Amino acid sequence: MDRGLLIISTICFLAAVARTGVALRAGVFRPGGFNFLAIGLGFVFQTAFLSIRGHALGRCPLTNLFEVFIFLAWSVALIYMLVGPTYRLSLMGAFTAPLVVLLQGFALTAPIDVRHSVKMPANSALEFHASVSLIAYGTFALACIAGVMYLLQERQLKTHHLHSIFYHLPPLTDLFAAITRLLWCGFILYTIGIVSGFFTGRPLPRIQVVAAVGVWLLYAAILQGRYLRRIGPKRVAALCIIGFSAALTLLWGITFSAQTHSVP
Amino acid sequence: MNLFCVGLSHHTANVETRERFAGGAGAESSLRKTGCVEALVLATCNRVEVYGASEKRVSTDEIAHCLLQNREVSDRGHSEALPFYRYEAEQCVQHLFRVASGLDSMVVGETEILGQTKKAYQFARTSGAVGPCLHRLFQRAFRVAKQVRTHTEITRGSVSVGSVAVDLAQKIFGELGGCSVLILGAGETSERTARVLISRGVTDLRVSNRSNDRAQELAQRVGGKSVQFDQWPQQCSKIDILITSTSSEAPLLYPANLGPLLANRIDRPLFIIDIAVPRDVDPAVNEMEGVYLYDIDALRSVAEQSLAVRRQQIASAEAIIAEHVADFVEKISRELSRASRITEHPPVADSSLRATQL
Numbered sequence: 001m002d003r004g005l006l007i008i009s010t011i012c013f014l015a016a017v018a019r020t021g022v023a024l025r026a027g028v029f030r031p032g033g034f035n036f037l038a039i040g041l042g043f044v045f046q047t048a049f050l051s052i053r054g055h056a057l058g059r060c061p062l063t064n065l066f067e068v069f070i071f072l073a074w075s076v077a078l079i080y081m082l083v084g085p086t087y088r089l090s091l092m093g094a095f096t097a098p099l100v101v102l103l104q105g106f107a108l109t110a111p112i113d114v115r116h117s118v119k120m121p122a123n124s125a126l127e128f129h130a131s132v133s134l135i136a137y138g139t140f141a142l143a144c145i146a147g148v149m150y151l152l153q154e155r156q157l158k159t160h161h162l163h164s165i166f167y168h169l170p171p172l173t174d175l176f177a178a179i180t181r182l183l184w185c186g187f188i189l190y191t192i193g194i195v196s197g198f199f200t201g202r203p204l205p206r207i208q209v210v211a212a213v214g215v216w217l218l219y220a221a222i223l224q225g226r227y228l229r230r231i232g233p234k235r236v237a238a239l240c241i242i243g244f245s246a247a248l249t250l251l252w253g254i255t256f257s258a259q260t261h262s263v264p
Numbered sequence: 265m266n267l268f269c270v271g272l273s274h275h276t277a278n279v280e281t282r283e284r285f286a287g288g289a290g291a292e293s294s295l296r297k298t299g300c301v302e303a304l305v306l307a308t309c310n311r312v313e314v315y316g317a318s319e320k321r322v323s324t325d326e327i328a329h330c331l332l333q334n335r336e337v338s339d340r341g342h343s344e345a346l347p348f349y350r351y352e353a354e355q356c357v358q359h360l361f362r363v364a365s366g367l368d369s370m371v372v373g374e375t376e377i378l379g380q381t382k383k384a385y386q387f388a389r390t391s392g393a394v395g396p397c398l399h400r401l402f403q404r405a406f407r408v409a410k411q412v413r414t415h416t417e418i419t420r421g422s423v424s425v426g427s428v429a430v431d432l433a434q435k436i437f438g439e440l441g442g443c444s445v446l447i448l449g450a451g452e453t454s455e456r457t458a459r460v461l462i463s464r465g466v467t468d469l470r471v472s473n474r475s476n477d478r479a480q481e482l483a484q485r486v487g488g489k490s491v492q493f494d495q496w497p498q499q500c501s502k503i504d505i506l507i508t509s510t511s512s513e514a515p516l517l518y519p520a521n522l523g524p525l526l527a528n529r530i531d532r533p534l535f536i537i538d539i540a541v542p543r544d545v546d547p548a549v550n551e552m553e554g555v556y557l558y559d560i561d562a563l564r565s566v567a568e569q570s571l572a573v574r575r576q577q578i579a580s581a582e583a584i585i586a587e588h589v590a591d592f593v594e595k596i597s598r599e600l601s602r603a604s605r606i607t608e609h610p611p612v613a614d615s616s617l618r619a620t621q622l
Contacts, residue, residue, distance in 0.1 A: 157436065158550065160562045162569060167420055171438035172533060232530045232553045 009045030016097035060127035066113035073103040075138025133193030139186030147240035269356040271313030276347040292393035294330040302395040304388040317397040364409040373418040373574040421570025441465040449510035450482040472496040508544040518546035
């Protein structure tokens with residue numbers, strides 16, 4: 001039943017992707033209400049899934065890689081809903097939806113929804129750590145999407161070949177402001193996530209701590225470079241993509257190792 | 265009721281001819297005397313058209329005569345040889361929808377015509393020249409134009425070099441109110457571009473020219489301040505947009521001299537519009553991070569791309585229009601048929617009549 005909700009949610013996001021794809025092929029990309037509606041519906045079904053799963057588990061649904069991916073997809077949609085309106089909601093949705101489809105599609109098709117035979121006790125500190133960290137990842141994902149939009153816009157301006165989507169992208173300076181804000185927001189949440197990890201009452205695997213601090217340092221370096229005006233906007237945008245890829249790899253590693261050791 | 269459109273446009277007549285028939289304040293009342301129950305004159309710089317509804321056929325000559333009467337009585341004799349076109353019933357509906365949507369304009373997809381059509385309608389309505397027939401026709405035309413603009417890319421991008429430059433500036437900086445602009449070379453094209461930028465909110469304008477007097481003159485005209493010609497390179501570290509149009513034989517700006525000036529503004533883009541021939545800016549400057557260089561060819565190419573996209577969209581726009589024409593004609597025919605039954609007149613819903621009567 002709960003997977004059914006997730007499938008519907010994925011279809012909603014897929015509809016937004018398909019609509020954008022068709023519009024881009026026809027050269028008439030025009031962000032409109034459809035994308036917003038599709039993503040909004042997708043988000044509602046995601047939330048319903050996480051709620052049902054959470055009630056069934058009696059805790060925050062972050063017990064395996066499948067749930068982690070869905071929670072991450074939910075975070076991306078949530079942050080998009082919160083910040084999207086400021087930076088052309090429907091257009092950012094055109095970029096957000098594919099990422100959510102990718103995350104949910106993978107979660108649904110890969111055999112990663114492993115149920116633990118023993119019901120795990122709730123640990124509020126651990127759940128707080130995990131959920132805040134995942135929302136931080138969601139924010140980094142949005143920064144990554146804004147980075148893609150920036151690079152796309154920048155490339156078209158440089159080459160003088162303007163595609164239909166160019167006319168619907170926000171101005172470069174606005175996009176860069178969005179990237180900076182998302183980076184700060186994600187960085188603060190991620191810092192809270194890392195610090196709270198030390199108060200879960202569980203020993204933290206050294207490799208995970210090192211990798212998490214590595215990602216934290218990467219984002220700190222991007223923000224520092226931005227603050228000191230050592231890194232140009234184009235490189236900041238590119239680093240957002242690299243940073244999120246690193247964060248995603250780390251997340252995979254953490255969840256995978258937690259699952260193989262089966263001690264979440 | 266016959267619905268018709270008689271007119272001349274940039275397709276059929278030159279500007280002098282169009283001027284002579286631009287109608288006048290009393291054109292609509294003259295048209296009513298000829299037998300038009302309803303009449304509306306749409307007169308713009310590219311077209312003069314009369315949209316009318318009448319019980320009996322009003323000839324093209326009579327309409328031309330009315331338009332002339334209100335301008336120059338002495339020109340009456342020329343009306344017969346003039347290239348007026350005439351659309352009746354369904355064709356008239358289609359023509360108006362195409363006009364309002366910008367498909368019949370000189371620059372395909374221009375939006376000014378919609379405003380002009382609305383104004384003409386408003387004027388005719390206030391003077392009582394528009395009745396239920398033209399009211400419904402024009403209201404539908406406004407709806408169609410809006411739909412065409414929303415569902416196609418017919419109005420996308422700018423098609424003139426000056427507007428392209430300003431649009432690009434907005435794509436880089438967003439609001440232009442806080443942007444600083446340096447005009448290098450007091451040429452006519454620079455001035456035109458500067459004026460478009462001013463119209464979009466730019467207030468900080470600097471002008472530099474080899475002849476300081478000319479720089480001061482232009483600065484005065486556009487409300488900016490002049491900068492000595494030997495000081496303009498230093499300005500590059502402070503400005504956001506540079507418009508160059510000097511008559512220099514060699515490039516004035518190249519990576520080696522621009523690089524150090526931009527060192528402290530890494531997160532602030534610089535948009536350079538080089539409209540000089542030969543060019544003032546080395547094309548290699550475009551490779552520098554944060555610098556966007558557009559020369560006259562690049563601007564033209566963007567304008568042409570927009571125009572090409574607009575042309576590609578004509579088919580989609582025509583499809584929307586065709587749908588509305590069919591629907592509008594059907595609705596009107598149905599209503600006329602109902603009205604005829606009530607007044608015990610023969611029904612007009614017959615398909616043979618529909619082509620000529622609405």
